[in-house]
Amino acid sequence: MNDDHAAERRQELHGYIIGLVSAILLSAIPFAGVMLGLLSPAALIWVIAVAGLVQVIVHFRFFLHIDLSRSHRDDLQLILFSLLIVVLMVGGTLWVLTNQRHMMG
CATH class of the missing domain: 1.20.5 (Single alpha-helices involved in coiled-coils or other helix-helix interfaces)
Incomplete structure (x- = not known):
């Protein structure tokens, strides 16, 4: 019984780590786009919007545990x-x- 609980905790921690790394990357991409200035303003707005939308989905899935089940x-x-x-x-x-x-x- 204790092994099942430990395995469940490891799986939950694994999900949190994936969510954290994804959220950091999805925050770093727009920041890098702005700082490096490689994209046009219109393309940069699209990158920021898409990264924000994907980040909302990541937060719902990995931190709020809301999916389509x-x-x-x-x-x-x-x-x-x-x-x-x-x-x-x-x-x-x-x-x-x-x-x-x-x-x-």
């Missing part, structure tokens, strides 16, 4: 619903402020 779908649905609410709030605010700026100018 049936037992974690409720958590994923809750996160997606929360994201939808935030997007609606931010988008609505930007729409109102842009409309107000257009009307005043």
